[in-house]
Amino acid sequence: MANVNVVVPEGLLPVTVSPATTASSPMILYPPPRGGGAPAAASIKKKCNSPIEHAGGWTHVLVESMKASSPTHLKAVAALSTAVPAVEYEIDDNSAWMIQHPSALSKFEQLMIATRGKQIVMFLDYDGTLSPIVDDPDSAFISETMRAAVKEVAKCFPTAVVSGRCRSKVYDFVKLTELYYAGSHGMDIKVPEGTKYNKKKKAVLFQPASEFLPIMNEVHKTLSEKTRTIPGAKVENNTFCVSVHFRCVDEKRWGLLVEQVRAVLKEHPELRVTQGRKVLEIRPSIKWDKGKALEFLLETLGFADCQSVVPVYIGDDRTDEDAFQVLRDRGQGIGILVSEFPKETKASYSLRNPAEVMDFLVRLVEWNRLSGTN
Numbered sequence: 001m002a003n004v005n006v007v008v009p010e011g012l013l014p015v016t017v018s019p020a021t022t023a024s025s026p027m028i029l030y031p032p033p034r035g036g037g038a039p040a041a042a043s044i045k046k047k048c049n050s051p052i053e054h055a056g057g058w059t060h061v062l063v064e065s066m067k068a069s070s071p072t073h074l075k076a077v078a079a080l081s082t083a084v085p086a087v088e089y090e091i092d093d094n095s096a097w098m099i100q101h102p103s104a105l106s107k108f109e110q111l112m113i114a115t116r117g118k119q120i121v122m123f124l125d126y127d128g129t130l131s132p133i134v135d136d137p138d139s140a141f142i143s144e145t146m147r148a149a150v151k152e153v154a155k156c157f158p159t160a161v162v163s164g165r166c167r168s169k170v171y172d173f174v175k176l177t178e179l180y181y182a183g184s185h186g187m188d189i190k191v192p193e194g195t196k197y198n199k200k201k202k203a204v205l206f207q208p209a210s211e212f213l214p215i216m217n218e219v220h221k222t223l224s225e226k227t228r229t230i231p232g233a234k235v236e237n238n239t240f241c242v243s244v245h246f247r248c249v250d251e252k253r254w255g256l257l258v259e260q261v262r263a264v265l266k267e268h269p270e271l272r273v274t275q276g277r278k279v280l281e282i283r284p285s286i287k288w289d290k291g292k293a294l295e296f297l298l299e300t301l302g303f304a305d306c307q308s309v310v311p312v313y314i315g316d317d318r319t320d321e322d323a324f325q326v327l328r329d330r331g332q333g334i335g336i337l338v339s340e341f342p343k344e345t346k347a348s349y350s351l352r353n354p355a356e357v358m359d360f361l362v363r364l365v366e367w368n369r370l371s372g373t374n
């Protein structure tokens, strides 16, 4: 039975200047490039708790999890939105959840008072946070008003977009050069040169899973071929991870789709699978996630040990939970979950949808303008 590992590859810590550095485009590259994917895979020691260890039941476990996270299967879930059918609405659960995770809009003034004299750093997830969830991942456009709101925020505070998408794709959507971008669930971070907060005056590129690139390309190719006959299935190459979308796949075929994912993971014990919103994410089993990306960015921007920094992280997905957890561990910052429904989360506050995210960003800019503190 295959075991999947979760260890930090050698050389993960940012210490080396890349040979790729050039005079015209200085770039710090972490970690330094080494061989191809095969040596990387070999260097990964085996050990972990992947669902693949549930022999025979792996597919079943994952399909049940996929069903459980689909709104039509949510039984005891309370709706935050009136658009949700009353049958799924349990008022007691909803009120309890809202007390534990109050709206960041209703608590806005209290939140801002608590940040007085401190440096806010903004972290924004993309899908489901800056853009609404749509069937076609290639059509998840950000609205002009949201883009303008993010642009204004970035004038006030260092602002990063942290996404499961590959970095270039999320940049193509957002198109704001003044932001920091972390793609592939934080495994591809770029801090441009010459920014106010990047004191090194050199661009920083951090790719802790760089050795997995050939493997991920191969996995993308294999899964694209193997799922071609499953109507609605879409396999997306996100550079250091591969997304297998099942939003448009008939539920009866989810088992078939998961079987294909399982077959690939059996061949690649150095990879693991996580679940997002109607998507399975295949990624390297390294100890790196959006939470680590948040920490890395804070450090790179010079706020690592700063007591007076307030990281604000807004996200809607399971993968954002790693960042919410980091905020809890640091005892610092504001974690805001974007969700129409009560959900298990480490975030402290909530917003219902991207429209509310935009309201929050606009109010933040206005507050900053009036207070003139940041």
Ligand SMILES: O=P(O)(O)OC[C@H]1O[C@H](O[C@H]2O[C@H](CO)[C@@H](O)[C@H](O)[C@H]2O)[C@H](O)[C@@H](O)[C@@H]1O
Pocket: 125, 126, 127, 128, 132, 133, 134, 135, 136, 137, 138, 140, 162, 163, 164, 165, 236, 238, 243, 245, 247, 276, 277, 278, 279, 281, 317, 319
């Ligand atoms: O970290 P994120 O920026 O939230 O990215 C997570 C995944 O987002 C995208 O998929 C999700 O949004 C799609 C468009 O709305 C939707 O069709 C899909 O069902 C969602 O899972 C993106 O396509 C994935 O690659 C990202 O990993």
